[in-house]
Amino acid sequence: MTNDSDSDGGSRTGRGRGRGVGLAAVRGLALALVSLPGAVLCFVLSAVSIALIPIGIGIVTTPYVLTGVRMFANGRRVLAAEWGGVRIAPSYRPLPADANPWARTFGMLGDPATWRDLRWLPVDMTAGFVTALLPAALLLYPLEGLAIAVGLWRVLPDGYWYGFVRVTDQASALGAGALALVVLLFAHFFAARVLHGHFLLTRAVLGAPDRELAERVRVLTETRRDAVDTSAAELRRIERDLHDGAQARLVAVGMDLGTIEALLDKDPAKAKELIAQARRTSVEALSELRELVRGIHPPVLAERGLGDAVRALALRLPVATEVTVDLPGRAQAPVES
Template sequence: MTIDTKSGNGRTKGRGVVLAAMRGLGVALVSLPGAVLCFTLSLVSMALIPIGIGLVTTPYVLQGVRAFANWRRDLAAKWGGVRIPQAYRPLPKDANPWSRTFGMLRDPATWRDLRWLPVDMTAGFLTALLPAALWLFPLEGFALAAGLWRILDGADGYWYGFVRVHDQTSAFGAAALALVVLFFAHFLTFRLLDVHHRLTQAVLGSNQRELAERVRVLTETRRDAVDTSAAELRRIERDLHDGAQARLVAVGMDLGTIEALLDKDPAKAKELIAQARRSSVEALSELRELVRGIHPPVLAERGLGDAVRALALRLPVATEVNVDLPGRAEAPVESAAYFAVSEVLTNAVKHSGADRIWVDLHHTDGHLRVTVTDDGKGGAVIEAGSGLAGVERRLGTFDGVLAVGSPAGGPTMVTMEIPCALS
């Protein structure tokens, strides 16, 4: 029973090795023309972009390249246990040809695919074909030993590897070499296919170190966002308790006093009514300011551009706002951008000594970009505990970035960028 089991396992392993070699052969025979075709069509289509034809054809060609690359990812996972995650950026379903073409060309994953194609048609082809070659090459040696050498023998004999076959004895030497190659094929097939899949992963896969660093940064910014949200809730609670709530309690007490004085001292009651009215107006004003600090109504109703314009109108410094936004971002992105701009403008008014401020909002390359420039004294820096550090944390929550250029003597330019799509 033991001998039979081992023999069965050996046969199973042998069939598995041969199957792996045939899979490599299949990949090599299909991938070489596929990679050549995808690479050629990509180059031709992108070359035709300046005359307009490529704007129509490039998205379809690149979609085909992605499908070909994804097929190879599936094979690497299924046959080699090597997982190569996809990292393509999503594209709007209603994007026009221009946006779709350049949206795909700006995606780093697209260029990884295009870099992989030449590698796949050369080194990838060889590493996929070699396991099958190691199994097919010995068949020729055995055929020579069986008498094929008589047909192939010429004036100088027939070379099988480094063995010159010119008689039956040398033909047996070719068979011996075939056995050696077959021995190595049995042990090298899986390793060579693993090299092929690892090569595909190295070129086609994204940078794992870069992804790990990105995850670390996003984790920190999410934690900062949670802390900021908790602090914001405490601030709202404190403002309500110390402001509007206290005034409304005072109004209630005044109304109770008025009720007691209406018959005894109408003049005093009238005075208290006026006081209660003033308190109610102040409480309403504080509530409106609090609501504006949480989410300005104009931001929800009119969008980021008009909200920033309204913000600029309340500043004591002349402010010019230029907006070029063909649509609206998602509400959380708009809110983050609005409060970031608000903080930067507040800093400019308080610390820069500027006479004029310029604000520019536009959307390009899939990013919302806001630039705030003032003609003040400069010297602004991002340091712990500063308003700009808070802006950087707020933007980091959405994978955004903050850049500050503020030489001594000015001017100061603060640029904020958040990746997003506009509706």
């Protein structure tokens, strides 16, 4: 029973490894056929577009070209995760959605991840192409040797070399077949690992260095702390404004209403005066609440952006103020707030 189960497990392992070799060969061949022309095209377009920046044409074309390079690199990241189990996290800096071509061009060129993509392209079209094609070559090359061993050598030119075996007769053809079996055995054990090595090479070039990731974590931690501190300060300001303004006036209205209730029968004239005062106080409280809401998120900020919101705020100052705004575009809503 034990021997049967062991043999069944071994046969399943062998079949699984055989399927893995074939799958690695097919995937590697497809990857090689796509990576070489894709990497060459992306590299040439990037070099030409960046070279045209001084005359202005590159300002328009570079964002589109680099976006294409990022899509090509992200596609390889997806394949690395799905086919090789190698995760390569993208680390591109965000750009404003409505940034102008100038800001997008130099924003992307100032991103270290962009230059990692560009450095990866020559690697992918050389070493990457070889490591992607090698699993298929390891699986297909032995077929030639086996064909030579069974008689193909008879139609080959005299002195044909298969690997390091010179085929001249049936004996040397059998030697070529033996070499083919060795290569096939090597492919059986290492084809999938070679493809995995391709993705490890990709991660080594495309992946962000540890120090850069640590710096990004530090910056994100600081900005998050600043955002939390800003939110806490804003909440304290709102609480103070409510306590000192609208809340105090509403308390006064409540007290006036209590006094009015007591004076309504005894002194109607005084009660009428207090009613008018309570009305004025309620109007002032409502006005302060509106001002408070506008201060939280002014309508002009939502409609016209940060620049016009600052200009509108300057118009309300008691002294003459001139505002100059130079922004590449609208920032994200949390940043504007």
